Amino acid sequence: MKEGLGRYLLLLVFLLFLVSSTSAEWYDSSWDYRKNITFNQSQISGSNEDFPALINITDSDLKNSAQNDGDDILFTTSNGSLKIPHELETYDNSTGRLTAHVKVLNMTNQTETSIYMYYGNSEASNQENASGVWSNGYEAVYHLDEEKAGTGNNGVYEDSTSNDNDGDDEVSDSGKEGVIYQGQNFDATDDYIDLGFEYVVADDTFTISTWFHVDSTQYSTLVDTYDGSFPQVSIQYNEGQTGLDYRLHDGSNLLKTSAGILQKDVTYHVTGIRDGADSVLYLNGKEKDSNSKASLASDLTGSGNLRAGRRPDGTGPMDGFMDELRISSVARNDNWLATSYKNQDNPSSFHTVGSQEREKTLARYARTFKNGAAKPRSFFSNNSMATIRTAGEFSSNPELAIIDSQGNTHVDSVSMANLSGIYEYNYSLNGSTGWYDIKINGNTWENQFYQSPVWQGNFTDADGNKYTFRRNINVSEPGVEERFFEPVDVNLDFGFSPDNDSIRVVAWNGSRALEIPSQIYNVTKNGESVSNANVVFLSTMNQSENRIYYIVSAKSEYSKNITGLNDTDTDLDQKIENSHFEAFFNQSLGYLMRDVKDKLGSSSSLSGIEPMDQYPQVSEKEGFTSEDLEARSDITAEINVTEGPLRTELSVEGDLDGVTDYPYSVDCEIYAASPYMICEKNLTLTKSAEWKNLFFNGLAVGDGKMAWSSYRNSNGQITTQKLSEGDNTDYSNLDNEMNWISFYDNSTGDALAEIFLQRKYSVENNPEIKLKDTSTGEIYQEKLIDGTYQDVSEGDYWHSKTARMIYNGLREYEYVNQTYRQLSNPVEVSRGLEVTDxxxxxxxxxxxxxxxxxxxxxxxxxxxxxxxxxxxxxxxxxxxxxxxxxxxxxxxxxxxxxxxxxxxxxxxxxxxxxxxxxxxxxxxxxxxxxxxxxxxxxxxxxxxxxDSTPPEYKKVINLPDNKAELDPGQKINITANITEYSNVSTAYLYYKNDSVSDYSKIKMARNRETDFIHTYEANFTPAFKDNYTY
The missing domain is CATH 2.60.40.10 (Immunoglobulins)
Structure with missing residues (x-):
């Protein structure tokens, strides 16, 4: 019975511990990230209240997500919600190096002590409270990391307490050697810092501590008040006497403790304490000597200011350095001093930084459906109902906001209803046409649905423009799963040759015709009349659903304005941006993909090694040596970008290291609402060579940016590996026919994957895929030719088609696998005949x-x-x-x-x-x-x-002819052919002989008419011998 009870109690305690460690509240939802910092109990002595703990780390998550100046960094107690004071001594955003001093309310070895560090709020003001850190009896704290040219500058060395006991600069040495961050070197001649106050030594309890080392046997002053007269408070190193001394002298009584001779160029931490009549000297957190003198005056105030690096009387210049000088008006105890030393001496052993956490506000997905139904829909009409659904590990019901394309907020911070773990909100559209963003707990999901203009049933748009020609397009989901914003890309002939700007896509939603965003490209046209083009639109549909769309057009020009993709050409990069990611392509790196940012993750750079797309790369045999040829080294590569609102194509052509015998190309299609880009990569030889180590595909991510890697082999098995910062385990000989590989972080939401759609390689030799976990990043490498030279010939080629995904890492590898299934089983598209109404x-x-x-x-x-x-x-x-x-x-x-x-x-x-x-x-x-x-x-x-022309005779025939020998009394027959295009009413024959002056007239008889030739005949008989004319 007792044994069972013991097991039960042990289990209960364990469960309570789990609850307390995993249910810490979130300080403020404006901060995206936090990390738990746990202090090593074995490094802590006793219990120490309001302890200024040193946090000294280099953290890539800070580098990626904190503000450049670290203003958004803050700390809380272990409950996650009570903010505690901190001071940033330094923060370097290029590396994530952080040196901070944080007030821990109770640093104890009795229970586990932990705090939270928050960051990732781009709008936050400075969160520091330095004086709050140093409130527990500290009179002055100098980090000694300041630098000012020359000497004689007042107030250079800042006091971090609220007492403003800033030190004046008389240091000419430029050395910045330090322990915690940077310190001050002293030149062994005349360098010193005037700390300018004495009142701390007016009391009979105080503590002075600092880090130091000496470089020679020279008498060196660390701190001292002696200006030629007593009293004196001093920590000094005098090898000619007793070495390291802590001296308290009232002019009559000397209270001295010593630590002896020290090694040169070795750094020590020294603490001198006065506690009434007692004096104690500590070295590296441990007591080295103590003494007591009851007759020592309680007030050791003299005429000399407290100085560091030289006595006020000008003697004892220090040859060495100091860092982190602290002065307290209390006598610190052994536990405090031992804990402080261990904390400052080796911070990485003193504390452990946990993995990055993100507030449980992130959604795994955001989707829209038709009016509470199960049918996925993304295009809605005004006054219709869109059901917005999401899921995630939310600490409470998520809050929703809806913003239109003009930036107007239609719904602001409404709570979504919890329906068995699926959160839902029904939104009645009442805004303007265009794309709508949604925010879930302040995180933006761009272009989540579209309010479409409603058309009349006779294919007349909302502005009254008639579209006369149409063709129906049937899109069928092949029974795989529901799809959102599936790109449908069809090539069509346009028999009616419509205007280039009139082509639209219309969807029938069961009761209304809605125009949905579309784009044409690859257009063949004469003037503005299109005869052939590719039409792209987006389809959202249920599993096994068939959707009917109409591609309509007209002879008139009807302008439209649809947005979705952004293409920016900067001095550095070609940047393509859609609703999921930003991708950067840089000419100095062969126009390969240099970097990406995941909009549904941290929205920060995912690169470490640049470019992220590392290959192709090969080693070519050159005599007895080899030469590495890399696409990323070709600074002459060219890029062509075909822009559009739904589809942008980026085409790159270059040569390995500029060698024209080895041309490569990369062609990427990016769609407005897809989490992937479809990239085809080609490498072709125009000469023969000997090659080894041919890497063709590979993606690299920055060190520590991803927590996991998963891949699916050719048999459908999925393997997951843990990734960590630093140089860790490599995974070789992965299935070279794998379906996909992914990197993701389910805390930040960052994720990157490559899905293999096609591989066509004319030459391979022991191909393999390898996952390398290096100190600069993680990279997968597809090697097609191993380290043995292989003959390759003119005409050999390597071709691949992949889908690069940048997606929400909270979905881990499941979303990659789903996308692989969809791309492997595309929707089926059939085309109807082009008709007109x-x-x-x-x-x-x-x-x-x-x-x-x-x-x-x-x-x-x-x-x-x-x-x-x-x-x-x-x-x-x-x-x-x-x-x-x-x-x-x-x-x-x-x-x-x-x-x-x-x-x-x-x-x-x-x-x-x-x-x-x-x-x-x-x-x-x-x-x-x-x-x-x-x-x-x-x-x-x-x-x-x-009739504008008179008749014209064409030909006259007389019988007998005019050469005949005629006798009087013989009849002469005349036939005349007359051209006339209307008609001839009468024709006359006129004739006479030479002996008379007048003609005789005979009416001619009409014989016939053919093709406007009129034939008339007449005759006359000469009476006597003479010349006759007719």
């Missing part, structure tokens, strides 16, 4: 005024316009036949308007008739025009052509 017929606005004659060419013209665009025209023209008696078909033809140039919805329809084709009289032109929908309209144009 044109209902209007073409109409004409002008036919012109046609007035001409039969000697001029005739132009028939009309102006047409349609709500889509025009397809073809058919033209029929008739007019007078010969002599105006018959109707003749002048023209019956058609031609394609859409193939005659740029496709248009407005055009002239013109035709020209040659004057040789028409007869004078009335002409009728019928013009029928069709649009692309097959709708048609006609116009009838009628006009008259006047």
């Amino acid at each position: 044109d209902q209007a017929v073409p109409n004409y606005s002008e036919t012109g005024n046609i007035s001409t004659n039969d000697s001029s060419d005739i132009k028939v013209f009309s102006r047409w316009k349609d709500d889509t665009f025009l397809d073809r025209a058919r033209i029929n023209i008739t007019g007078n036949g010969v002599n105006g008696s018959d109707t003749e078909l002048y023209l019956n033809d058609s031609y394609d308007i859409r193939n005659s140039g740029d496709l248009t919805n407005e055009s002239w329809v013109n035709v020209t008739l040659s004057n040789s084709t028409v007869n004078a009289g009335e002409i009728s032109a019928n013009i029928t025009v069709f649009d692309v929908a097959g709708k048609s309209n006609s116009t009838q144009i009628e006009f008259n052509v006047s």
